Amino acid sequence: MTDRSWPSHAEREGWGAAAGPAERGEPEVVVIDDPAGLARSAAEHIGAALRAAVADRGTAHFAITGGSSPIALYGVLADRPDIPWGNVHLWWVDDRFVPPDHPDSNVAVVRDTLLRADSDAAHGAAIPAANVHPFPILAGLQAGHDAEWVADAYAEEILRHVPSRDGRPAFDVMLLGVGPEGHVMSVFPGSPALAADAPLALAVPAPRDVTPHLPRVTLRAHIADDAGTLLVVIPDGAKAAVAARALEGERNERAVPAQVARRAGATWLLTRAAAADLRRRA
Numbered sequence: 001m002t003d004r005s006w007p008s009h010a011e012r013e014g015w016g017a018a019a020g021p022a023e024r025g026e027p028e029v030v031v032i033d034d035p036a037g038l039a040r041s042a043a044e045h046i047g048a049a050l051r052a053a054v055a056d057r058g059t060a061h062f063a064i065t066g067g068s069s070p071i072a073l074y075g076v077l078a079d080r081p082d083i084p085w086g087n088v089h090l091w092w093v094d095d096r097f098v099p100p101d102h103p104d105s106n107v108a109v110v111r112d113t114l115l116r117a118d119s120d121a122a123h124g125a126a127i128p129a130a131n132v133h134p135f136p137i138l139a140g141l142q143a144g145h146d147a148e149w150v151a152d153a154y155a156e157e158i159l160r161h162v163p164s165r166d167g168r169p170a171f172d173v174m175l176l177g178v179g180p181e182g183h184v185m186s187v188f189p190g191s192p193a194l195a196a197d198a199p200l201a202l203a204v205p206a207p208r209d210v211t212p213h214l215p216r217v218t219l220r221a222h223i224a225d226d227a228g229t230l231l232v233v234i235p236d237g238a239k240a241a242v243a244a245r246a247l248e249g250e251r252n253e254r255a256v257p258a259q260v261a262r263r264a265g266a267t268w269l270l271t272r273a274a275a276a277d278l279r280r281r282a
Contacts, residue, residue, distance in 0.1 A: 025264025027232070029247060031275045035235040038269050039072040042233050045267060046073075046173055047083045049229035053172035054087045060172045061162050063091040063219075064114075065185070066106025069177030069233050074113035078124040089131045089161060090114075091171065094186035094204075094218035097147045099138050104212045107134045133157060135201075135217050147203035151217050155200040165226050169200065174227035178234055179210060182242050182256035186218035189255055194221045221253070221260045230266040232258070237273025244277035 032038045046062070053060035064070070077083070092106055100107040115132070116124030136157075140150040162169040176184050186204045187193045193202050200223070204216040224230055234243050246258040247268065253259045261268070270278075 024251075024262065027230075027247075027262055027264070027266035027268050029268045029270065029275075029278070031270050031272055031278075033272055035072055035271055038233060038235050038271050039076045042070075042073045042175075042231060042269050043076040043080060045229065045231055045269075046077065046175065047080055049173045050083050050088055053228070054084045057163070059087050059089060060084075061089045061091060063093050063171040063174040063223075063227070064110060065093050065175050065177050066095065066109050067177045067179070069235055070175060071109065071113055072235065073175075073233060074110060078114050078116055080125075083125070085125045085127045088125075088127055089133060090127055091133050091158065091162070092135055093174065093176065093223075094216055095135045095137060096212065097137060097150070097203075097215040097217060099141060100134060104214060105137075133161070137217070147215050147217050151199070151201035151203050154217065158200060168226050169223065170226040170228060171223075172227075173229045173231070174224060176224070176230070176232045176258075176261055178232065178239060178242060178246060178258045180239060180242060181210065182246055182258050183210065184224075184232075184258040184261060185221065186216040187221045187257040187260075189257060191221070191257065193218055194253055194257060194260070196222065198222070221257055224260050224266075225263070230261055230263070232261050232266065232268040234268070234270045234274040237271065237276065240274050240277040243268075243270055243274050244279075248279055 032041055050060045050062060095106040096104045098105050102108065114125050135150050135154045137150055158169050162171060164170060178184055181189065188207055192198060198220040201217060201219055204218050206213045206215045246256050247262060249256065251259055
């Protein structure tokens with residue numbers, strides 16, 4: 001990409017170092033009976049935060065995740081006309097390097113649940129097309145560009161639109177899930193995306209131990225530090241062990257990247273099954 005006014009992939013450094021473990025504090029952990037209740041509670045948190053941002057500034061920036069964890073939540077949000085969707089900008093924290101009509105695309109999941117673009121059901125969240133900001137993977141593939149080009153282009157788009165805090169982009173709401181080995185976004189154990197000076201967006205090689213085995217693009221891990229409302233949802237009881245490791249284990253983000261969301265001001269919503277291994281349970 002040439003003649004750009006935004007810093008390049010190699011130049012975007014120094015977005016701010018993360019606080020040390022003693023300074024990060026602990027999140028609020030809320031345990032809810034079942035996945036349906038968790039989806040409703042998460043929708044309430046998100047709706048309140050989006051309404052507050054729109055009331056304060058006229059727009060809201062909502063960064064969302066893919067995978068299976070938020071699917072039920074997206075269905076609930078799609079039926080919430082009380083949220084001012086026309087003033088919301090939608091962003092992705094990561095995606096697989098595949099076209100948006102591919103079954104493994106995180107865009108496809110959101111299109112079919114939150115937006116309901118290809119459904120004869122209710123209209124879904126009425127977010128204007130201009131406010132929907134997926135990683136430009138399709139444009140990159142069509143032009144023969146690689147995932148690093150896509151990461152560069154997405155970082156530039158974020159910097160153009162998302163308000164900053166201390167020079168760093170700050171989403172009003174960020175929604176995250178947790179992978180089976182503790183990854184968050186497409187930030188896997190040992191990832192360079194965990195570094196304090198990591199670029200805003202990065203290309204990620206296909207993981208060997210996590211399916212699908214596809215290359216990806218992701219935002220840097222500590223983008224979560226600046227989110228106004230940071231929400232982590234874990235509805236799956238099969239993730240009880242990793243939830244306990246993330247929330248109560250020794251702090252080691254390189255081993256358990258989900259711990260970037262283990263901070264004061266964040267809220268973790270778990271079902272009772274997902275919280276089964278926590279020492280302290282509601």
